[in-house]
Amino acid sequence: xxxxxxxxxxxxxxxxxxxxxxxxxxxxxxxxxxxxxxxxxxxxxxxxxxxxxxxxxxxxxxxxxxxxxxxxxxxxxxxxxxxxxxxxxxxxxxxxxxxxxxxxxxxxxxxxxxxxxxxxxxxxxxxxxxxxxxxxxxxxxxxxxxxxxxxxxxxxxxxxxxxxxxxxxxxxxxxxxxxxxxxxxxxxxxxxxxxxxxxxxxxxxxxxxxxxxxxxxxxxxxxxxxxxxxxxxxxxxxxxxxxxxxxxxxxxxxxxxxxxxxxxxxxxxxxxxxxxxxxxxxxxxxxxxxxxxxxxxxxxxxxxxxxxxxxxxxxxxxxxxxxxxxxxxxxxxxxxxxxxxxxxxxxxxxxxxxxxxxxxxxxxxxxxxxxxxxxxxxxxxxxxxxxxxxxxxxxxxxxxxxxxxxxxxxxxxxxxxxxxxxxxxxxxxxxxxxxxxxxxxxxxxxxxxxxxxxxxx
Amino acid sequence: xxxxxxxxxxxxxxxxxxxxxxxxxxxxxxxxxxxxxxxxxxxxxxxxxxxxxxxxxxxxxxxxxxxxxxxxxxxxxxxxxxxxxxxxxxxxxxxxxxxxxxxxxxxxxxxxxxxxxxxxxxxxxxxxxxxxxxxxxxxxxxxxxxxxxxxxxxxxxxxxxxxxxxxxxxxxxxxxxxxxxxxxxxxxxxxxxxxxxxxxxxxxxxxxxxxxxxxxxxxxxxxxxxxxxxxxxxxxxxxxxxxxxxxxxxxxxxxxxxxxxxxxxxxxxxxxxxxxxxxxxxxxxxxxxxxxxxxxxxxxxxxxxxxxxxxxxxxxxxxxxxxxxxxxxxxxxxxxxxxxxxxxxxxxxxxxxxxxxxxxxxxxxxxxxxxxxxxxxxxxxxxxxxx
Numbered sequence: 001x002x003x004x005x006x007x008x009x010x011x012x013x014x015x016x017x018x019x020x021x022x023x024x025x026x027x028x029x030x031x032x033x034x035x036x037x038x039x040x041x042x043x044x045x046x047x048x049x050x051x052x053x054x055x056x057x058x059x060x061x062x063x064x065x066x067x068x069x070x071x072x073x074x075x076x077x078x079x080x081x082x083x084x085x086x087x088x089x090x091x092x093x094x095x096x097x098x099x100x101x102x103x104x105x106x107x108x109x110x111x112x113x114x115x116x117x118x119x120x121x122x123x124x125x126x127x128x129x130x131x132x133x134x135x136x137x138x139x140x141x142x143x144x145x146x147x148x149x150x151x152x153x154x155x156x157x158x159x160x161x162x163x164x165x166x167x168x169x170x171x172x173x174x175x176x177x178x179x180x181x182x183x184x185x186x187x188x189x190x191x192x193x194x195x196x197x198x199x200x201x202x203x204x205x206x207x208x209x210x211x212x213x214x215x216x217x218x219x220x221x222x223x224x225x226x227x228x229x230x231x232x233x234x235x236x237x238x239x240x241x242x243x244x245x246x247x248x249x250x251x252x253x254x255x256x257x258x259x260x261x262x263x264x265x266x267x268x269x270x271x272x273x274x275x276x277x278x279x280x281x282x283x284x285x286x287x288x289x290x291x292x293x294x295x296x297x298x299x300x301x302x303x304x305x306x307x308x309x310x311x312x313x314x315x316x317x318x319x320x321x322x323x324x325x326x327x328x329x330x331x332x333x334x335x336x337x338x339x340x341x342x343x344x345x346x347x348x349x350x351x352x353x354x355x356x357x358x359x360x361x362x363x364x365x366x367x368x369x370x371x372x373x374x375x376x377x378x379x380x381x382x383x384x385x386x387x388x389x390x391x392x393x394x395x396x397x398x399x400x401x402x403x404x405x406x407x408x409x410x411x412x413x414x415x416x417x418x419x420x421x422x423x424x425x426x427x428x429x430x431x432x433x434x435x436x437x438x439x440x441x442x443x444x445x446x447x448x449x450x451x452x453x454x455x456x457x
Numbered sequence: 458x459x460x461x462x463x464x465x466x467x468x469x470x471x472x473x474x475x476x477x478x479x480x481x482x483x484x485x486x487x488x489x490x491x492x493x494x495x496x497x498x499x500x501x502x503x504x505x506x507x508x509x510x511x512x513x514x515x516x517x518x519x520x521x522x523x524x525x526x527x528x529x530x531x532x533x534x535x536x537x538x539x540x541x542x543x544x545x546x547x548x549x550x551x552x553x554x555x556x557x558x559x560x561x562x563x564x565x566x567x568x569x570x571x572x573x574x575x576x577x578x579x580x581x582x583x584x585x586x587x588x589x590x591x592x593x594x595x596x597x598x599x600x601x602x603x604x605x606x607x608x609x610x611x612x613x614x615x616x617x618x619x620x621x622x623x624x625x626x627x628x629x630x631x632x633x634x635x636x637x638x639x640x641x642x643x644x645x646x647x648x649x650x651x652x653x654x655x656x657x658x659x660x661x662x663x664x665x666x667x668x669x670x671x672x673x674x675x676x677x678x679x680x681x682x683x684x685x686x687x688x689x690x691x692x693x694x695x696x697x698x699x700x701x702x703x704x705x706x707x708x709x710x711x712x713x714x715x716x717x718x719x720x721x722x723x724x725x726x727x728x729x730x731x732x733x734x735x736x737x738x739x740x741x742x743x744x745x746x747x748x749x750x751x752x753x754x755x756x757x758x759x760x761x762x763x764x765x766x767x768x769x770x771x772x773x774x775x776x777x778x779x780x781x782x783x784x785x786x787x788x789x790x791x792x793x794x795x796x797x798x799x800x801x802x803x804x805x806x807x808x809x810x811x812x813x814x815x816x817x818x819x820x821x822x823x824x825x826x827x828x829x830x831x832x833x834x835x836x837x838x839x840x841x842x843x844x
Contacts, residue, residue, distance in 0.1 A: 064739035099738045105729050111580070111590040115637065124736050141637060155537075156545050163537035164544065172536055193605050193612075194718055198725040199732045222529040223536060231503060234551055240640045242633035244551065250505055250516045281519055293548055302497050302554045304630045308621045311690065313613060316490040317601040319620075320693040322500075325517035327698055337725075338732055359519040364704065371715070375706045386522065404717065410704050413518060418702035419710075426700035428604050430612045438702070442717065450719065457716040 059096065100124075103134055104201055114142035115241070117184065119205025122331075122354070123338040128382050128389040129179070130208040132263050137270040138184045138206065141241030144290060148274040153258070157234075157296035160225030167274050170258060173215040173223070178257075178280070181209040181356045181389045183326055185283040185310060185433040193429045195451045200336035203439060203451060207356070209389040212278055214259030217252050217294075230296040235277050238292035245286040246300035247279065251324075255280050258291065281358025281387035282324045283433075285310055315428035326358035328417050329436040330365055330392075330409035341447035346400035352381075352393045357411035361385065364410040365392040371404035371440065371454050372419060378407070386412075403443040404454065420453045494688035497554040497623070502694060518695040550632060554623035556680035562645030563675035566657050566668055569650025575819065576636050576643065577651065579779045579787075585616075585658050588779070592616075595658045601689070618659030622687045624652060625679055638775065638823040649674040656682065768838035771831055775824040780839065787818065788843070796843035804836070811836050 070076040094101065103118040110116040117138040120130055137143070148167045156162035187206035190196035196203065226249075233252050236244040247256070257278040260267060267273040272289025279287050285305055300306075300322075311319040332353040335341050341349075355362045361384050366375040382391035392407070410416040418426070423437040442452040502516050513521040552558035564572070574583060582588050585595035597614030605612040617624070632648050634640050643651070653674035661668060663681050672678070693699075703709075725732060772780075772790075779787035788795040799807065811832050814820035821827045827835075 059738055097737045097739070100730075100734050100736055102730065104732060106724075106727060107729050108590075108724075108727060112637075141634065141640065154540055154545065154548050156540055156549065161535075162540040162545060164540045165537040169536040173534065195720045197728065198720055198723060199728060201732055202725075202728060219529065223534045231500070236551065236633075240634070240637070242640070244629070244633075248500070248503065248516050250503065254515055254519075254521055282517070295549070295551065297553075299497060299553060299555070300500065301551055301626055301629075302623050303551075303626045304621075307623070307626075307690065308615060308617075312693070313601060313615070313620075315602060315604055316492075317689065318490050318492050318494075319601075319690050320699075321495055321690045323693045323695070325519060325695050327701070339736065358517070366704070366706070371712060371717070372710050373708065373712050375704075375709065377706075386520070408702065408704075413514075413520060415518075415698060416702040416704045418700050421715075422702055423700055430604055442719075452720075453718040454710075454715050455718050457714055 063096075098124075101134070103136065104205070106197070106202060115140050117186075117206060119201045120208050121201050122204055122207070122333045123200045123336050125333070128209055128354075128391060129211060129263060132210070132265065132268050132271070135182070135208040135210065135262075135268070135271055136184065136206050138186075138284060139239075139241070139270070139289075140243050141239055143270050144239045145269050146238070146274060146290060151238075151274050151292075153275065153291060154293045155220070155224060155295075156293075158227040158230035158298070159221070159296055160227065163224055165220075167260065170215060170260065170275065173219055175213055175215050176257065177211060177213045178255075179209065179211045179385055179388045180278070180280040181207065181326075181387060182287070183207040183284055183356075185285065185323065185326075188435045188437070188439070189432045191437070191439075191451075191453070192432060192435055195453050198337040198451045200331065200333060200338055204331045206284075209356075210262040211264070212257065212259040213261035213264075214257040214275075214278065217256040217258060220258070221253070226296065229298050231298050232296070232300045234293075234295040234297065234301050235286070235288040235291060236293040236295075237272075237288045237290045239290040243285065243288055243305060244301070244303055245288065245306055246303070246322075247277075247286060248300075248322075249296075251279055251282070279324075281326055283310065283326075286324065310433055312427060312431035312433055314431060320431075323434050326356065326434065327436050328355070328357035328359070328362070328409045328411040328415050330355035330362075330407040330417060331439045332367070332405055332407050332441060335405075335443060335447075335449045336441060337449050337451055340449035341398075341443060344398075344447050346398050348395065349398040350393055350395055351378075351405060351407075352391070353378075353407050355390045355392055355407065355409035356388065357409065357413075357415070358387055359415065360387065360412040362390040362409055363412045365390070366408045366410075367392075367394040368406050368408070369396065369403045372406060372438065375408065400445060402445050404440055404452070405443060406438045406440040408438050421456055424455065492691040495622075495690045495692045500692065502692065502696070506696070514696055516695065518698065550629055552626050552629040554625050556625050556676060559625065559628055559676035559679060560645045561676070562649050563673050564646045564650030564653065565670065566650070566653040566672050566674065567670040569647075569652070569654035569674065570670075572643070572647045572650050573654045576647075579819070579823065580637065585655060589781070594618075594655055598685070601686070616659070617655055618661065618685065620686050620689070621684055622690055624656065624682050624684055627652065628679070636823060639819075649679075652679065661685075765838065768831075768834040771827065772835050772838055775822045775827060776835060776839070779818075779822075790839050790842050793843060796840070800840055800844065804840070807836050807840065808833050 068074070070078075101121055101124040103120065105113070105116065105118050118136055120134050120136040125134070151167050153165045153170065154162070155165070184206035188203055191203055231249050233247045233249065234244060235247060236242055258275055259278045260275050262268075262271060267276060272291065275291050277286070277288045277291055306321060310323070311321045312323055313319045330353060332351055334350075334352045351367055353365075355365045362380070365378045365380065367378045368375050376394060376396075378392040378394040380390060381393050382389075384390050408417045417436055417438055420437045420440070423435060440452050440454055442450045444450070504516070505521055506514050508514050515521050550558070550560070580588055580591040581594050585593065587593035593614060594617050597616040597619030600611075600614045600619060603611060603613045613620075617627070621627070628648055631651060632641070632643060632645070635643070653668060653672060657668040661682065661684065663678070780790045788799060810818060812821060812829055821832050
């Protein structure tokens with residue numbers, strides 16, 4: 001009976017579970033053993049889940065084997081017995097076979113893991129939305145947990161009615177739900193001096209995308225009244241780093257939002273629970289997490305994160321500031337260094353990737369196979385929404401010879417993504433932020449894929 | 458990966474760039490500076506304009522889309538409670554370049570140096586030189602045109618003295634965000650003192666005079682300060698991108714004039730968890746220890762110090778900043794000579810110093826969220842590593 005129950009729960013841990021129950025049984029007086037077993041069965045569901053989950057990091061040889069007995073014309077074994085209880089995982093988990101699909105870090109990049117960054121695994125993602133647990137995380141003072149009942153938002157300065165809002169208040173306003181990409185302006189920054197790490201996750205993993213729900217700031221400002229002289233908004237977080245930035249009023253009154261949900265559920269703590277500012281298409285660092293205050297004034301603040309950081313230092317020694325928007329960008333996600341074409345035979349082949357622009361919709365994506373000499377228009381394979389990830393694919397006959405592949409996007413304003421050399425000529429190597437150069441991958445004859453750049457000889 | 462490689466690959470995270478690779482000679486020669494310095498009193502790109510196709514273009518060059526505006530009669534919902542003057546005063550702490558927002562308070566530079574030594578030097582160094590990967594605050598003059606052209610060349614050194622345009626907004630930043638592990642504990646007086654010390658270290662003159670040890674720093678003084686790089690910034694005209702490509706389809710580049718540049722020093726293996734694993738988990742696990750188990754069945758809160766692994770992890774996040782490097786004269790973990798005399802004093806003394814602070818050691822290493830038991834467990838861990 002134990003065994004049957006166990007199979008429903010999780011296959012690999014039968015032996016461990018029985019041992020565990022037997023061990024506990026030893027310490028139970030004989031007269032209570034019957035009771036214990038009854039309880040034990042219930043207990044075993046939880047325990048098996050925990051043990052099974054723990055063992056996910058070590059899938060057994062049995063679980064990994066491709067058993068011909070499970071392939072046609074045979075009937076697969078998983079169809080021959082009950083599955084596990086439907087609510088074994090009340091929140092839900094990906095398949096145990098997908099447990100390598102996680103955020104990653106580069107430990108030496110930062111002094112600590114509080115003011116640091118983790119990267120989204122685009123090499124293993126499909127579609128345009130990034131699951132909440134895989135959204136990249138960039139923090140300046142670590143992740144904090146806020147009791148939503150203690151959350152307050154102060155709106156003051158050049159407004160007619162300075163207010164303090166609770167989360168309940170915010171949720172009573174008319175809301176909107178929209179899809180947008182979200183990126184750190186340092187996405188791809190490590191490539192500025194030459195190809196950095198051999199990993200799509202690191203080159204382009206400070207980029208994610210979600211469906212956001214919240215209230216447009218212009219709706220709230222209609223309610224409390226914005227004074228004419230207000231030209232700038234200061235947003236400030238309540239977290240240890242109290243990240244703050246200046247936002248021009250034009251953006252506030254266009255599509256800025258205060259969001260409390262992403263992809264249908266409350267924001268994750270890593271993304272600013274319970275409320276963050278959202279400025280579609282703009283630098284992540286402006287989109288204050290754990291928001292506590294919005295102040296309206298006639299001039300900008302020139303705070304650290306918009307002067308000594310997040311400014312583009314050019315070769316002549318002066319820097320561009322208030323860079324805000326992401327210009328058109330794209331990258332091939334398949335193949336990529338993590339997921340190459342090793343073992344693939346020449347023949348009909350598919351290249352796929354993502355494109356995005358902070359200025360509006362993507363209008364074209366082109367793909368090159370020869371390092372940028374010749375370009376071919378790719379097929380757009382997703383919805384095309386402004387300021388959102390757009391998917392593309394390109395199909396061709398691979399002759400099995402080495403390739404230099406890359407993608408190039410153009411947005412509806414007519415802006416086309418630049419080459420590495422064009423970026424170098426315009427910005428040098430020390431500008432760090434908003435690097436949207438065409439990303440080239442080298443595909444070797446054996447299918448290995450490497451991060452390369454094509455520069456003037 | 459060797460320390461040498463890590464050093465070569467690492468810049469402060471602010472820089473987030475690898476110095477690993479060679480750039481072709483001559484391609485990024487310093488050009489003569491030619492720009493209109495940004496003025497905090499005037500932002501020239503306000504407003505929405507109409508392009509040739511009749512589309513509305515926003516300050517950022519994006520196309521403005523009319524979204525269905527929910528028209529409220531002003532004050533119709535009247536949500537929220539009025540913010541009182543007292544409530545606003547408590548949170549209204551931002552400071553603009555013109556000094557608007559600077560609070561009352563003052564401190565001499567000499568006293569400021571003391572505050573800096575006790576609160577900032579553990580990461581920024583006694584003289585703002587930076588410890589480990591933490592930001593350098595002093596120096597860097599004349600380096601802004603440096604372009605890292607080879608693996609050996611350093612790029613620009615961006616500090617308060619060399620790069621920051623205005624010191625005044627830093628009052629808000631230091632007050633709210635520093636010191637990193639225990640922010641918002643400095644008094645207004647202390648922030649003035651720290652800023653004074655940093656200005657002195659950067660040899661900033663005010664009214665043509667050096668900043669002396671007994672110079673008193675307050676709001677009136679800060680309003681007179683001009684940093685050397687005040688005119689070093691230009692507003693980016695986002696409606697006219699300064700780097701862009703052409704949508705060329707054929708014969709776009711002469712490949713004979715180009716070269717393929719590969720990764721110079723490959724640090725890919727340092728990615729955590731390892732990146733070169735199969736997508737499907739089959740006997741090659743990449744989870745960091747707990748993995749799903751941690752999500753599934755949260756471990757009970759650790760009793761006492763929480764065991765060796767917990768102590769090691771707490772050490773890393775709260776103590777390693779100084780005790781890995783010897784910053785602020787901290788004994789380096791594993792250096793038996795430095796520890797022998799300390800260990801002799803007995804654990805009671807070590808615990809007390811660690812919990813209450815001692816010389817350059819801030820209470821609990823600056824992380825007041827640690828319990829006394831956790832601090833003791835970390836001390837035990839450090840002592841065991843240093844015997």
